Amino acid sequence: IIFEDQIHYTIVKNTTFNGIKLPDLVLLKENGxxxxxxxxxxxxxKRRN
Known part of the structure; x- marks a missing residue:
């Protein structure tokens, strides 16, 4: 699943609530x-909790 142009919604308010791992951030370039x-x-x- 690709959600384009959404980093401004996802990186600011991320949380490790209840021990759920944060997703890795990757960049898909135009060349693939x-x-x-x-x-x-x-x-x-550990740093956040």
Whole structure:
């Protein structure tokens, strides 16, 4: 599923409520290349809680 132009809705109010992992942020370029922008792992969860 691709939701285009939605980063302004998703990155500002993200939460790890109830231990739910945040989704990774990736960029799909016009040439089809996928670039990892940010990965949220356990260290991020621990920092936030």
């Amino acid at each position: 290349e996928i670039k990892m922008i940010r990965e949220f792992g356990y260290e991020e969860y």
